[in-house]
Structure formats: structure tokens, C-alpha cells
Amino acid sequence: MNRFSLSVEMAPMEGITTAVYRRVYRKWFEGIDRTYTPFLVANRTHKFKTREKKEIEVCSPDLVPQILTNQAEHFIWAAHELHKAGFGEINLNAGCPSATVTTKRKGAGMLDDIRALKSFLDEIFSEKEKGDLPEISIKTRVGFSSYLEAEDIADLYAKYPFSRVIVHPRIRDDFYNNVPNTEAFGIFYDRIPHEALVFNGDLKTAEDVRKICDEFPEISGIMIGRGLLADPFLPERICAGADPRGDDFSDREKKILLSFLEELYEDYERELSEATAIIKMKELWNFMAVSFPDNKKQLKAISKSRNGSEYKTAVRNGLRS
Numbered sequence: 001m002n003r004f005s006l007s008v009e010m011a012p013m014e015g016i017t018t019a020v021y022r023r024v025y026r027k028w029f030e031g032i033d034r035t036y037t038p039f040l041v042a043n044r045t046h047k048f049k050t051r052e053k054k055e056i057e058v059c060s061p062d063l064v065p066q067i068l069t070n071q072a073e074h075f076i077w078a079a080h081e082l083h084k085a086g087f088g089e090i091n092l093n094a095g096c097p098s099a100t101v102t103t104k105r106k107g108a109g110m111l112d113d114i115r116a117l118k119s120f121l122d123e124i125f126s127e128k129e130k131g132d133l134p135e136i137s138i139k140t141r142v143g144f145s146s147y148l149e150a151e152d153i154a155d156l157y158a159k160y161p162f163s164r165v166i167v168h169p170r171i172r173d174d175f176y177n178n179v180p181n182t183e184a185f186g187i188f189y190d191r192i193p194h195e196a197l198v199f200n201g202d203l204k205t206a207e208d209v210r211k212i213c214d215e216f217p218e219i220s221g222i223m224i225g226r227g228l229l230a231d232p233f234l235p236e237r238i239c240a241g242a243d244p245r246g247d248d249f250s251d252r253e254k255k256i257l258l259s260f261l262e263e264l265y266e267d268y269e270r271e272l273s274e275a276t277a278i279i280k281m282k283e284l285w286n287f288m289a290v291s292f293p294d295n296k297k298q299l300k301a302i303s304k305s306r307n308g309s310e311y312k313t314a315v316r317n318g319l320r321s
């Protein structure tokens, strides 16, 4: 916790904030209070895939597994499994906007049928009342195709004892376009207990966080995704309540960033393969590139690198202080 006693949380990002990323991130950076796994699919097989099992191999009190399903039975199965494995909270994904997910009425697709969502929540919370389930939190958008849906969704969530309601105030049809709608977040602020409410969306600087906290002073936390990928020091800056002067990383920060990126690449290479490790790092660089507006040449060299040695040289050149 920082001096504002605001919980600073790392957003789940499929393929990016993997167990490997989270472990190496935690080693080099400070300021994150909680992390979430990217979504794990709970379906009728009642088994997680090998890749998903790796996400929950190491159980810690500040790691929350996230589940994608629209079947209460499958969610309850996952909740029991994860409880047995020692997790104290699990999170329901009601925000993923991808068509492959929403056409099956999962992720943000759950918001398109509020009656089905209510039955789902009734069933999982009545199972929870029987005991032996972890706390249940939800990560949600504020509507499917219209902001007018926000009130009904917030009213529905207010009926259940969620340990956390993480609100990304966009609707599904926005994907990541437009700006987060703070008016819609206000609808949740009026209805959801503040100690459970977390804001997520487009927080890229400590100043962005300050503005949200000025408008919604009693929220319990903020969740950051792309802002943290672009500037891994962001949680630290949020805790300190200050952004750096100018846009550039300091020499000390560049050294830490380089060590972080090298260790991350090596861990991926060990766990996957050289080729896949490079793909993963290039995916990450797609998000980091905004932090290097004056390094076009170096960024191009990173994106063109064909093997580990070319990749590492390009990164070292890009971060030379």
C-alpha cells in the first residue's frame, strides 16, 4: 500500500502479464500490491490447460486467478480447485471484448444478457454461502453496446458480496477506443461499497491517478495495464505521487529496465524457445515503444531482430544511457 492507502494492481493481460512476467517484474520493480492471472478458461472438461496451470503454480496471497466462463457450474468447479490450491480470491472476467469470446456470451458478452448474468451470480453466491469457496471479485465493463446499461449492471452487482468490483468504464463496443467514461464509473461509485471499488482504464501517469482519486476519493484501488507495460516504474511513481521531469527514463531507471528485460528474455527462452521468447518480447515492446519516442531506429532494430543475439544487441543499443 502507498501513502494514500490505495491498492495498486497489475491488470491481467493475456499473453503478456504471464507468471514469468509477474515474477521478473516483482524482482525489479516496486509498488504493486496485487496481480491477476490472465484469464483461465473454465469449461466442461473441468481441467485447466498446461499453459494455464503454470499461471497458478505459485500461490501467493496477492495473486488472484481470473476465470472466463458463463456457466456457474464451471466457475464453481474452478473456485473449489483454486481454493484447494490456497487462493483466497478468484476473479470473474466480464470485460473481454474479443468477438471470439463475446459471441459465446462470455467476458463482456455476459453483460448483453443481464438475466442470465443474474442467474449466474445467484448460483455462484449461493454456493459461496455454503462455505469453502474463496472470495469472489469481478472485472467488468459498464455495458455491452450502450452506456445506458451501466445503471442496471451496477444495481445488479450491488446485490452481491463481491470482495472487489474492478470497473473498466468502457462498453464492449468501444474495445479500447474512446476514453474511459468517468460518468459511467460514477454510477458504480454511487452504488458499490467504496472499499470494494477499483478503477481501471488509461492510467498512464501519477497525474492521471491523482485526477481519478480527486474525482472518486474513496475508491479502494486502481488497476493499471498498458501504462505499466510502457513504464514499469509507474506504480513506484504513483506511490511517490510524482511523475518524472521530462519524458525520458533516468540513467538509473534505464539500467534497471535493461536488467529486467534481459532476465525476462532469458526466462522466456528457458521456458519456451528462442523463437517464442523473441515473439513474446516483441509483443511487450509494442506496448513499451510509446516510452521511446526518440528511438525510432533502435525500435526498428528490435522489431527486425531474427535471433536472441540480434534482439539483445538491439535492446542494449536502445537503452544505452
Ligand SMILES: Cc1cc2nc3c(=O)[nH]c(=O)nc-3n(C[C@H](O)[C@H](O)[C@H](O)COP(=O)(O)O)c2cc1C
Binding pocket: 011, 012, 013, 014, 015, 016, 037, 038, 039, 066, 093, 095, 096, 139, 168, 200, 201, 202, 203, 223, 224, 225, 226, 227
Ligand atoms: C493484450 C491485452 C490482453 C488482455 N487480457 C486480459 C485478460 O486476460 N483479462 C482481463 O480481464 N483483461 C484483459 N485485458 C484488459 C486489461 O486488463 C485492461 O482492462 C485494459 O488494458 C484497460 O486498462 P489499461 O488502460 O490500464 O491498459 C487485456 C488487454 C490487452 C490490451
